[in-house]
Every structure is written in C-alpha cells, then in structure tokens.
Amino acid sequence: MSEKREQLENIATDAVQRGGLHNLSFRTLADRVGVKSSSVHYYFPEKSHLAAALIARYSADFAAALQAINADKKGVIKKLDAFVKIFEDAVSNEKFCLCGMMAAEVESLDEANRTALGTYFQHTEDWLTDVISEGQPNGDLKPRAIARTLLSGMEGAILLDRVNGQRHYLKAQRDLIRVLISN
Numbered sequence: 001m002s003e004k005r006e007q008l009e010n011i012a013t014d015a016v017q018r019g020g021l022h023n024l025s026f027r028t029l030a031d032r033v034g035v036k037s038s039s040v041h042y043y044f045p046e047k048s049h050l051a052a053a054l055i056a057r058y059s060a061d062f063a064a065a066l067q068a069i070n071a072d073k074k075g076v077i078k079k080l081d082a083f084v085k086i087f088e089d090a091v092s093n094e095k096f097c098l099c100g101m102m103a104a105e106v107e108s109l110d111e112a113n114r115t116a117l118g119t120y121f122q123h124t125e126d127w128l129t130d131v132i133s134e135g136q137p138n139g140d141l142k143p144r145a146i147a148r149t150l151l152s153g154m155e156g157a158i159l160l161d162r163v164n165g166q167r168h169y170l171k172a173q174r175d176l177i178r179v180l181i182s183n
Helices: 003-019 026-033 037-043 047-072 076-092 098-104 111-134 143-164 168-180
Strands: none
Touching (some): 076 111, 076 143, 098 111, 111 143, 143 168
C-alpha cells in the first residue's frame, strides 16, 4: 500500500469513527492530507470505494485484536473484559466502532459494503460465541444468544457513553458478562 493511500485511510478512519462516513467529504480529506481532491479520487474513485477500504482494514485490525486476546488471555471473563476494553478505548478517544458507525448509516451504503459490514458483525459474533462456549453460561441462554446480546449491547453502550462522556453503559455490559457467564 502506498504511503499516501495509507495516510488517507488513517485520516478517513479517524474522521468516520468521530462523525460518520456521511460527514466526510473528499475535499476535507484532501485538505487534511495536504493533497488535491483529485488525488483522493485516484485512490478511491467513489466514496463506496473508500468505505470498502475502511471496512476491510478495520475488520482485519479488529480480527487481529481478537486473535491477540485469544493468545494473551486465559479464561472467558478475562477475554471478554479485553473485548470490552476495545470499546472503552474508543470512547476514551472520542470515537465509535467504525463498523458500528457505518451501520448507523447503512442506508447510504451500497450492497457490497452492507455485505462487508454484515461479515464484520458475523465474525465478531462468532468469536464471542466461541469464547462464551468456553465458559458456563448461566440460565437458559445459549452462547449464540449471549453473544448477540453482548455485541448489540456493546455497540449501544459505546453510543450512549459518548453522549454523557462516562462509561456507565460499558460498565453495565461488563457487569452483565459476569451475571451471564461463569468462568
């Protein structure tokens, strides 16, 4: 990947995580990188191409973070705490999950990008299901149902915690993990 393309993706990722894809213009992106907007169009002919690149990169980075959690952490609760920390770090940096932010704008995305978002969320749900299956779910909920609850809860928690600048909702997710799963 060229250095300029990587710089464009870095700045675009940050901008989308803070304000959404809809609010990002190629002209603003070009100004922030210090190039002409035609240079942005060279790498990303349309906004859908930029969205695809950002989703692919974020998905790969997130998958790598989940693999690192698997490699570094022992026990279900520690793995899930590390998962929550990913979202806490985003809030600390005044950001959203990039794919969560794009999901909020799904109606403006083309079919390929909608599919890519669905794949990101499915992989994340699958990872959570696998981790939860390592423990002992409390009650009648199956690991997949708990994974769906946690994933949707995390995406909502990050949104609500950004509103009030606190981590009350993310903390509630962490507490919910301890109620739903025994290590």
